[in-house]
Amino acid sequence: MPRQVDQTERRQAMSEAVWRVVAEQGMDGLTLRAVATAAGCTTGMLTYYFRDKKALLAHARSLMHQRMADRVDVLASRGAAQERLRSVCEQALPLDDERRLEIVVWAHFQLAARSDPELLEQHAAAHASWIRRLTGLVRDALPFPEPSDLYERVHGLVACLDGLALNAVTDPGAYPPELQRHVLTTHLSLILATPKGTTTP
Template identity: 70%
Template structure:
């Protein structure tokens, strides 16, 4: 009788191997063969789940998005909407090894979307989800009610700040240590949540 294969378990094992390869060799080393070696399986087994390097990269980006969402959902309650916004936004910054690796994947994925409509679509969907989450948090944290007319603009400036910090911290980590990243985020929120916004 043929051996039963747990496809979800096998996919999970290959997914872990993808992150292992990225962690050890970067996106440049992310190949089907490298993932097969890390997963202790054949290249043919990897291609059964991921047809090429682009699919591996898309999967790594998807896993990154889920990991970040899981961390955010597990955050303990904060005392104020401002503190909640900060805690969530901070999850997008490479402040530790896990988030640094995620930022590496994110930065490579961003570049890949420039020439690949399929990857661009995946980015657009996940990015829109992130913007929606931040919009609700910024709305709750703004001191004025009803919400400010420029709410969408405020959210976009926060997203731009987070993306810029993450990219710079990945490319020049000594110049953008965690304490500086946190300070920049705090300053950005001070400006963002001003009653009379003047940025």
């Protein structure tokens, strides 16, 4: 008896093919034909699961965000507060092949969202979720009462992570993993060791 097709697995495989195409060819190379080839299926099968390229792209972006969120959920529940913060932050850096692929694709998705209201809304929701997650982790890791500039500290951390990640995938020789970790350590030290603008609990 032939194996029953798992539609969720098939959609995931197609979204993973989107990642590979975007990573290798950029958004300009993202066509249904290219994705079908990368997924090892026909364009007809692709459109059976996704009505058009925008729907396919939205699912691929959502799946990538969910996979990272799942990893973060696990890490955010382990170890001391500062260890949890550092481990979660490292998920946003290209320290291995999986995260390198994610960041390259994320960069392309982010640029594409600028001119597409639906993708922009999806990106904004994912970004807001990331900010909330880091805010909670930074608040837990602080060795002093919550500072009045917590909002700025968290956004500065996100800017540091984004800039570091983009530079590391653009010029990996100049930003090896050990340097990425050192920069992150330095930035976290500044955030967690300066009780400027503290408020009374």
